[in-house]
Amino acid sequence: MPQQAAEKPAPDEELDYRLEEQVGFLLRRAQQRHTAIFAARIGRHQLTPTQFAALAKIHDEGIVSQNKLGRLTAMDPATMQGVIARLLDRGFIARAPDPKDRRRALLRLTAEGRAAFAESAPNGKLISRETLAPLDARERAAFLRLLTKLV
Amino acid sequence: MPQQAAEKPAPDEELDYRLEEQVGFLLRRAQQRHTAIFAARIGRHQLTPTQFAALAKIHDEGIVSQNKLGRLTAMDPATMQGVIARLLDRGFIARAPDPKDRRRALLRLTAEGRAAFAESAPNGKLISRETLAPLDARERAAFLRLLTKLV
DNA sequence: CTAAATTCGTTCGTACACATACAATCTGCC
DNA sequence: GGCAGATTGTATGTGTACGAACGAATTTAG
Numbered sequence: 001m002p003q004q005a006a007e008k009p010a011p012d013e014e015l016d017y018r019l020e021e022q023v024g025f026l027l028r029r030a031q032q033r034h035t036a037i038f039a040a041r042i043g044r045h046q047l048t049p050t051q052f053a054a055l056a057k058i059h060d061e062g063i064v065s066q067n068k069l070g071r072l073t074a075m076d077p078a079t080m081q082g083v084i085a086r087l088l089d090r091g092f093i094a095r096a097p098d099p100k101d102r103r104r105a106l107l108r109l110t111a112e113g114r115a116a117f118a119e120s121a122p123n124g125k126l127i128s129r130e131t132l133a134p135l136d137a138r139e140r141a142a143f144l145r146l147l148t149k150l151v
Numbered sequence: 152m153p154q155q156a157a158e159k160p161a162p163d164e165e166l167d168y169r170l171e172e173q174v175g176f177l178l179r180r181a182q183q184r185h186t187a188i189f190a191a192r193i194g195r196h197q198l199t200p201t202q203f204a205a206l207a208k209i210h211d212e213g214i215v216s217q218n219k220l221g222r223l224t225a226m227d228p229a230t231m232q233g234v235i236a237r238l239l240d241r242g243f244i245a246r247a248p249d250p251k252d253r254r255r256a257l258l259r260l261t262a263e264g265r266a267a268f269a270e271s272a273p274n275g276k277l278i279s280r281e282t283l284a285p286l287d288a289r290e291r292a293a294f295l296r297l298l299t300k301l302v
Numbered sequence: 303c304t305a306a307a308t309t310c311g312t313t314c315g316t317a318c319a320c321a322t323a324c325a326a327t328c329t330g331c332c
Numbered sequence: 333g334g335c336a337g338a339t340t341g342t343a344t345g346t347g348t349a350c351g352a353a354c355g356a357a358t359t360t361a362g
Contacts, residue, residue: 053176067341078322124173150283183319187320230348321345322343331335
C-alpha cells in the first residue's frame with residue numbers, strides 16, 4: 001500500500017525522484033532550446049522543424065507518397081496530414097493522386113518550395129551548429145554518436 | 152527577429168542537408184521514443200511526462216505558485232495552465248489564492264495526488280533506465296553529462 | 303506618493319504528436 | 333475469382349508548447 005500523507009516532503013527513498021536528472025526532462029529542455037534556436041535562425045520563410053524536414057526529404061526523393069514521407073521524417077500519418085496541409089497552403093508543395101494506387105497521394109516540391117528549401121538549408125546547418133555550440137568538437141562527436149544509439 | 156538571411160540562392164553543395172544527422176531531428180526522435188516508453192510504463196494513473204513533472208515538483212515544494220512551478224518544470228505559463236487544469240480535474244492537486252499576493256494561485260497535492268505520485272515515482276525511475284538501455288554504464292554517464300551541458 | 307514597470311495568470315491562435323476509429327483500396331493466398 | 337488482411341489517408345479528441353495580447357495586482361523609481 002502507498003504510504004501515509006505527510007505534512008512535509010516524505011523521507012521515503014522511493015519518492016526521491018530528482019526531476020532535473022531524468023533523461024526525459026533533459027531531452028525536453030534540449031528540444032525546447034533547439035526549437036527556439038530554429039525559429040530564430042531559419043530565416044524569412046519561418047518554416048517549422050517538421051515543415052523543413054518534410055521539404056528536405058521531398059527534395060531528396062523527388063516524388064514521394066505522404067505515407068512514405070511520414071516514415072522518412074518520423075511523423076505519424078495524422079501529424080503528417082497537418083504538416084502537408086500547411087505546406088500546400090503556402091504553395092511549397094503540390095499534391096496529386098497516384099494513378100497506379102488510388103489510395104496514395106504523391107507529393108513534390110513546387111518552384112517556390114525548391115527556392116524556400118534552397119534558401120533555408122544553409123540556415124539549417126547553422127542551427128545544428130548553434131544547438132551544439134556548448135560542446136567542443138570531441139563532445140559534439142560523442143554526443144551525436146550516443147544520441148544516434150538512443151533513437 | 153527575421154535576421155539577414157543568406158543573400159543568394161546557394162550552389163547545389165549547400166543543398167546537401169542530411170536530415171538524419173541533424174541534432175534536432177535526433178532529439179525529436181529520442182523524445183518520441185522516450186514518450187512511448189513513458190506512456191507504456193508509468194502505470195495505472197496514465198500521467199503524462201509533464202503532469203508527472205508537475206506532481207514531482209509540487210511534492211518537493213509542498214506549496215508553490217503556478218508561475219514558480221512553471222519555472223521549476225520548464226513550462227511556460229500558457230502550457231502550465233493546461234497541465235494544472237487537467238490535474239485539478241483529476242483531483243490530484245488543489246488550488247487556492249495566495250492571501251499575501253492576490254495575483255498568485257497556490258498549488259498543493261491532495262491525498263490522491265500524493266498517492267498517485269508515490270505509486271508512479273518508482274516507474275519514473277524505471278522509465279529513465281529503459282530510455283537509456285541502449286547505452287552501457289559509461290555511455291549513460293557521458294550522455295547525461297553532455298545533455299546537461301546542452302540545455 | 304503617484305507613474306511606470308513588472309509579475310501573475312488567462313485566453314486565443316497556431317503547430318506538433320499520437321491514439322483511435324474509419325473508408326477506400328490494394329495484395330496475397332486459396 | 334474472391335475474400336481476408338494489410339496499407340493509405342482522413343477525421344476527431346486529448347495533450348503538450350509557445351507567442352501575443354490582456355487585465356489585475358504588486359513593486360519600483362522618481
